[in-house]
Amino acid sequence: MKTIIHYIYIILFVFIAGAANAQPKNTPQTASIAGSLLNEQGKPMDFATVTLLRAKDSSVVKGTLTTDAGTYVFDKVPAGSYLVSATTVGYQKTVSQPVTVSGEQPTVSVPAIKMQPGSKSLQTVNIISSRPLIERKADRTVMNIENSVLAAGNSALEVLERAPGVTIDKDDNISLKGKQGVTVMINDKLTYMSAAQLTIMLKSMDASTIQSIEIITNPSAKYDASGNSGIINIKLKKNKQSGTNGNLSLGVVQGARFRDNTSLTINHKQGNLNLFGTISRGDANRLNILNIDRVVDSAATSTYFKQRTELRSQVHYNNYRFGADYNTSSKNTLGFVINGDYTNEYNNPNRSVTNLGLTPAANDSYQTTTSNIKQTYRNFAANLNDKLEIDTNGQQLSVDLDYSIFHNNSTAQYDTYFFTQAGASQMSPLFIRNQTPSTITIYTQKADYTLPITKSVKFETGVKFSSVKTDNDLQAQINSGSTFINDTSRTNRFVYDEKISAAYINLSKTWAKTSVQAGLRAERTSSMGDLVTKNQVVKRNYLDFFPSVFVNHSFSDKHEVGLNYSRRIDRPGYDQLNPFRFYLDQYTYEQGNPFLKPQYTNSYELSYTYNKTINVTLGYSQTNDVSTQIILTDTLTKATYQTNLNLNRQNSYNININSPYTIAKWWTGNINFTGFYQQFKSDSLLGATLNSGKATYVIRTTQTFLVAKGYKAELSGNYTSALAFGIFNIKPQYSVDAGVSHSFYNKKMNLKFAVSDIFNTRRNNVSSRYQNVNLDVRQKNDTRVARLTFTYNFGNSKIKARQHQTGADDEKNRVKSGN
Known part of the structure; x- marks a missing residue:
């Protein structure tokens, strides 16, 4: 079987290499697109999300964050017409006028984009930007416990017991909507543990290290087929900062x-x-x-x-x-x-x-x-x-x-x-x-x-x-x-x-x-x-x-x-x-x-x-x-x-x-x-x-x-x-x-x-x-x-x-x- 896997890897890489070689050999001329973001007072907007879009269909080309000085740069942009979109919490989404890359100039400057506050009050924005305890997404329910008071000092098992649809019996067996056979993952990875061993691990896991718990009742084919009642995915806190x-x-x-x-x-x-x-x-x-x-x-x-x-x-x-x-x-x-x-x-x-x-x-x-x-x-x-x-x-x-x-x-x-x-x-x-x-x-x-x-x-x-x-x-x-x-x-x-x-x-x-x-x-x-x-x-x-x-x-x-x-x-x-x-x-x-x-x-x-x-x-x-x-x-x-x-x-x-x-x-x-x-x-x-x-x-x-x-x-x-x-x-x-x-x-x-x-x-x-x-x-x-x-x-x-x-x-x- 290992030989089969090896051949599959080779086929995938050959396919990718072929796709790359199939690209036109005459690479279009490129340039950099640079600009800055300002707030309503004219001060730099640091660490806002900036996206480069194709002007003809608004499809995404590249994305980046502004620096602490409010500036951004998109390198190696092929010739064409583009828009720059800027978003950040508490402000309205803003889109620049079209800019054109022809290759004649090494850098195309975009006029400073001025952001305007959202129509809602700052107090309301703060409430919305704080994630709710329970979130419903297209394919899963998310329990955000990172800032929950009740998570303090608890073990992962004690927090898991509070998740929507989850019950834990006298032997610490985990059920989801009344059904046993739950697959527990940590950071999207299987734990490969029996019920008893998993219980021990969850009891010793400090809940302060957990960011959220995801409840996936009907996983797609991308996930392992095990778990008749679905998947519980425990997301640990990770590095988000420089x-x-x-x-x-x-x-x-x-x-x-x-x-x-x-x-x-x-x-x-x-x-x-x-x-x-x-x-x-x-x-x-x-x-x-x-x-x-x-x-x-x-x-x-x-x-x-x-x-x-x-x-x-x-x-x-x-x-x-x-x-x-x-x-x-x-x-x-x-x-x-x-x-x-x-x-x-x-x-x-x-x-x-x-x-x-x-x-x-x-x-x-x-x-x-x-x-x-x-x-x-x-x-x-x-x-x-x-x-x-x-x-x-x-x-x-x-x-x-x-x-x-x-x-x-x-x-x-x-x-x-x-x-x-x-x-x-x-x-x-x-x-x-x-x-x-x-x-x-x-x-x-x-x-x-x-x-x-x-x-x-x-x-x-x-x-x-x-x-x-x-x-x-x-x-x-x-x-x-x-x-x-x-x-x-x-x-x-x-x-x-x-x-x-x-x-x-x-x-x-x-x-x-x-x-x-x-x-x-x-x-x-x-x-x-x-x-x-x-x-x-x-x-x-x-x-x-x-x-x-x-x-x-x-x-x-x-x-x-x-x-x-x-x-x-x-x-x-x-x-x-x-x-x-x-x-x-x-x-x-x-x-x-x-x-x-x-x-x-x-x-x-x-x-x-x-x-x-x-x-x-x-x-x-x-x-x-x-x-x-x-x-x-x-x-x-x-x-x-x-x-x-x-x-x-x-x-x-x-x-x-x-x-x-x-x-x-x-x-x-x-x-x-x-x-x-x-x-x-x-x-x-x-x-x-x-x-x-x-x-x-x-x-x-x-x-x-x-x-x-x-x-x-x-x-x-x-x-x-x-x-x-x-x-x-x-x-x-x-x-x-x-x-x-x-x-x-x-x-x-x-x-x-x-x-x-x-x-x-x-x-x-x-x-x-x-x-x-x-x-x-x-x-x-x-x-x-x-x-x-x-x-x-x-x-x-x-x-x-x-x-x-x-x-x-x-x-x-x-x-x-x-x-």
Whole structure:
């Protein structure tokens, strides 16, 4: 396959070279166009956007920014007639009189362009130029958290939970509009992590390093086909300025346990070189109370379990990200990005008490389990990228090469003691321990090519190859009385290899009020899961096609509609395939399923936008071989365990309404309503037919108050009604958050104070009554916390610089992480 990719690269470059050679050999004479911008008082307008247009059709030729003296220059402009357009925030767009380049003069001077203020007041302009918390774009919803008070001191996971249509369950699984199978990207790159590993990473990511969160429910063929409910793209803050500048953030958090976080971002741009870097560290200590009541039926009797567990986690993390972009020419940029994390997590001492009885009211015996768990995560990723702008019409080629490696290691010891109802020792204690080293290695290569055929027609194509290998080694021991010996019943090794080759094409056409985009993506997957100890191998080879269609039409300035369709796939996460058992105690554990199949989803979406503000979206999707969490019971050992199985089908219907509003100049808000109905069907789940579903709605509202000069306050609330998911019923959830911020020292310093879940109401309460499954779970996480965060922005803050995103995010999204 690597040879095929190599040939494709050669073909693309030959095509580009041929296109370049096909240009006329007699190069027209050129000249420079220079001028200046002045405000209404005749003073220079610095760092305004200036665009060079062809006079005959107003098509864009070049663009630049004015200097701090208000001047601009366009070099090497071919002979012809041109216009100069100038725009900047708070001023009306202004266009010059036509100017002519004949080649007879080396420089053509444009008379000074005088800008006029916008028709709205400066106060109103300031409000508009500050991005709203929620923005609706043609193909995505954007949550701008960079300046949000509530983001201060939060982790990325806690902020993500506030995004429109996003819910996070008791196990930190992420759902979008009620559907699991979300692909999480960071800076347009796949994270290649499993659900658990992704959770750890998001918990240790300081929200102060995030610029925005993008919700893409129906991605185009350009994106990887994974993720049946869509893509969540987390955009990190990047270098936008020349000179040297940066940001320092310090935060303390007090909940049931103390936390703290620190991050430092530094950017430097000089000439053709752009350097950037971010480091962050923190201690995230949390308390999680878990209560499980369940009934296990055997042939003759029923056993009632009442279990209470206190999970105490201490996480210390260090994250880093740095890179560089270098303009080798005016049309080519070469860059690299390196990032990683070094995380230690301690779960000790976790204590679980389980009462057992033959009736609900009386306990015959009980057991206590103390667990001491240490997990380490050592992750590293590198990206090399090149972007070639072939011409000024938008023809370009970009190439990404990625390498990632994840080293995870877990050591755990479980000490269980058995007692009678009176408290006397019932039997000898059980001591077991595990060591679980794990290594995941990922290589990806990606190339994307864009060709504007005409002003209104654009062609895109690209190829990608990824190779992933996971090696999980479970070394289990049991205490024989005086020493630990190997436990052959649990010791195992699981090796998983996966290779995916992909290619796509996109064609888009724009008319006056209508735009259409159609694409097709093909992905061939070859995978092998090897349960080494049992000599059990699962191989799969399959080729899939993923079409997508997007149609948008504007009836007027106030009424727009869109219709789109896409087909997607969800391959099982690497930890979901791993058949190892991970224990809470003797009667409670989870394990993977190496026979889990991928699931396929067809999604349809109709959207309507009124006056660029109110957005309504209707969606329907059908998922076949849907993978879902399930609770199973071993009637012989009376153990209850969680795993994943494929059900026949899931039908999902959803509606989303989002609207920002302004009550006064000092009071703005946003309300988001998501309603959905999910229907799960299976012909033979645990020997019976499953047909479950429930209508659910989620309401989120945020109010922003400009209480005084330099002060801003936010108040937000959310409510999620009862939810049915597979065999589980989830009770309603609700919470209220509030915060206030103060900017000072020329807006370079900011102090934020916020409280999450003020009334401590957020809980995860889950129940299931299906066949022999009879359980209730009540979970209370450490949700009511107070945060105090100080940030300081330093250095130059004017000229924008190039930003880049990598190409290995889909595979990373399926790796298990630990923050």
